[in-house]
Amino acid sequence: MKIFVRERRRSDKGEKKPRFRVVGVQGGDLKIYAKRIRKVELTEIAEHVGAEVVYLTRDGKGAEGEKK
Template sequence: MKIYVRERAKIKEGVKQPRYRVVAIVGDKDDKVKVAASHFRKVELEQLAKDLSAELIYLEPMPEEEHGKMKK
């Protein structure tokens, strides 16, 4: 099982809010995971991955100049 996460776009350094958002959870057909929250702290994600025996994958942010552009 893999859990894909990314940093939130509108979060600033030093703010006491959850910094990450789950983008996708990929696993076997029989694996069922229900996520109730939309934003997570890093330690929460690490605990979730540990309990599910899942790999945590941090997605790279898109450069500002690429926002809104479609690649062909």
């Protein structure tokens, strides 16, 4: 099982807000109801269900979803 997540754009280190957003889950029977999740919560969930956490990279520009 894999859990795909990406780092939120408006989150900074040391901020008291969840830094990651779950993009998708492959395999298994896992439903995540939170829109944003903390890394500690994410790793604990992955340990309990035997999943691998895949961190998706961003291009850093934010231009992919831009309207032309």
